[in-house]
Amino acid sequence: MDGTVDGSWAVTGLDPLAGQVLEHLVAVPSADVTEIAGAVGVSSAEAERALRILADSSLVLRIDGTSPRWAAGPPRPSLGAVLARRRAELARAEGLLERLHEVYEEVSGPRAAHLVEVLEREDEVSARYGQLLKGSSAEVLHLAKPPYVTGPETSAGEFAVAHGVRMRSVYDTDGFTDVLSLDTALRGSGQGGELRLGSRLPVKLVVFDRAAALLPVRGDRPAAGSLVVHSPALVVALVALFESVWERAEPVSLETRHDGPVWKRGLTAVEPDRRTREILHLMATGMKDETIARVLKVSRRTVQKHVSDAGTLLGARTRFQIALLAQERGWLSERA
Structure with a gap:
């Protein structure tokens, strides 16, 4: 039988090793301590300790004979009783939480x-x-x-x-x-x-x-x-x-790409590459060249080169004109 994640047993209040032993026993008619220890990969002493925990919770039964053996009880009623006790404990903990919160509010006043x-x-x-x-x-x-x-x-x-x-x-x-x-x-x-x-x-x-x-x-x-x-x-x-x-x-994309300005020629228009679009995008938000360079991990001169080439292509002289015309051309859109 596949082992259950230790965290699942912790929720029940059972020791994780005890949970592994129980998993083994529900899959076999019975087993002695040596067989159990070998199946879960622990010492006989550790297996005996886990069996005592399970017996205290009525999850396993000891079958006396020439060589004592152990068998699992029906999991649903026996483990269900364990879970019922855990639910009762959680309910008491929730009640304690509410009482503590009431005291906190009384002491802390408007802060709480x-x-x-x-x-x-x-x-x-x-x-x-x-x-x-x-x-x-x-x-x-x-x-x-x-x-x-x-x-x-x-x-x-x-x-x-x-x-x-x-x-x-x-x-x-x-x-x-x-x-x-x-x-x-x-x-x-x-x-x-x-x-x-x-x-x-x-x-x-x-x-x-x-x-x-x-x-x-x-x-x-x-x-x-x-x-x-x-x-x-x-x-x-x-x-x-x-x-x-x-x-x-x-x-904004903060991925690092090549630095050189590349212009893609289509059938009817010349368009900037993705890097230039990114720089124009950031420039249009009001970001300075130094900050754009830091964000995109390029030099300030690289940023200025892209902006200058864009201005030449657009026939614009100022950054405002470049941003405005780039927007009109659709260069600030999401497409690559």
Whole structure:
């Protein structure tokens, strides 16, 4: 019989080894300690200890004779009784949790309100953010803009979303020159996160699993404190705000490609390569050449070369004209 994952037995309260022994015994009429130890790959002493645990829970029976043997009882009634006891224990634990939360609310007052938490210190904000991030299981929505509470001394690997959690981030172009924000965006993109850039983001915001949202009390002074919003109606409104910003923001690819400008000639028009499209895309959001170079991991001169060649092809002299004409030509679209 295939072994059951140890974690499944842990949920029942049984020792993982005892679970393996039970799996073996339900597959055979009976077995002695030596046979059991050999089947699960442990010593006879360890097998005997597991058998005592199973016998105490009425999951196995000892058959006395010249050489004592062991047999499993019917799993459904015997293991069902074990699970029933575990459910009762969990119910008592849930009752304890509720009592503790009631005491917490009485002591903490408005900080532990059902709808909004007030975090007054930077370390509280950082700790609560990490807690909410680790507790996210489906999706994290992120609007990032300066000024930032987290300083350059914070480790870039301190916070990360769990595997399988979708993260969508929109960074304000005015703040994307910050090394920490760039490193964070690169790391998130490398983990499968989706990144976009936008100008004049309305607020700094993080939404966790569409169940809680973190935002500063004052947009211009994030160090003044933050709010953790739990109100379903407010969270829905903040999600709608994020989706509106996300829809207008420009997608960004941080993949590294060749640096030289290449122009693809079609039957009726000359079009830029993907790298030039990326540079024009970022330029159109208001990003500076230095920041574009950092994002795409190319030199500033390479960026300027692409922009200059695009201007020559479009017959434009200023960056504004280049962006406008590139948009009209469809060069800022998603196609390669």
